[in-house]
Amino acid sequence: MRDRHDGDELTIGRFAQLARLSIKALRLYDRNGLLRPAGVGPHNGYRYYRAEQVDRARRINQLRAVGMPLAEIAAVLDAETAGRDPAALINGYWQRVDAQHTARRRLARYLIDLFADPEEDRMPTQPIETREVPEQKVISITRRTHVDALPSTRRCSRSTTRSTPGS
Numbered sequence: 001m002r003d004r005h006d007g008d009e010l011t012i013g014r015f016a017q018l019a020r021l022s023i024k025a026l027r028l029y030d031r032n033g034l035l036r037p038a039g040v041g042p043h044n045g046y047r048y049y050r051a052e053q054v055d056r057a058r059r060i061n062q063l064r065a066v067g068m069p070l071a072e073i074a075a076v077l078d079a080e081t082a083g084r085d086p087a088a089l090i091n092g093y094w095q096r097v098d099a100q101h102t103a104r105r106r107l108a109r110y111l112i113d114l115f116a117d118p119e120e121d122r123m124p125t126q127p128i129e130t131r132e133v134p135e136q137k138v139i140s141i142t143r144r145t146h147v148d149a150l151p152s153t154r155r156c157s158r159s160t161t162r163s164t165p166g167s
Helices: 012-019 023-031 051-065 070-077 086-116
Strands: 009-011 047-050
Touching (some): 012 023, 012 047, 012 051, 023 051, 051 070
16 A cells, blocks of 8 residues: 655655765764755655755765764754854864875885885884873872883893993
């Protein structure tokens, strides 16, 4: 038995074609509250969408294409009604992605150099930043150990270790 639906409504298959999304993606977006169908058949559970929902579906698809998580997409799409700037949210997301990419690029360069010449002893270079912080209580633990008790990965030879008086 086929449920009746409004003539302006599109089946999920037709809507998926127009929005350039898979049916599986549309179901996921419905479950996550990003793109609810305009209607659901009460007897057959078929989802129906309206043509005016295509733009929202395409925005979701574009934001997914830049790797944005669904929760952040929801915040971007609902930003204007919440009095926030969607462009600022996208910009903030992209700055975080760019910073992560820069850190991964730096690590990849280090690993390439490390594997290209494993005999050369090098330490990864990380930028050192200083900042002022309010006074706070801290605790520290100091432990003396012998070089042989250290993990064996990338251990310096004894001739390059600093000698201490009495050793």
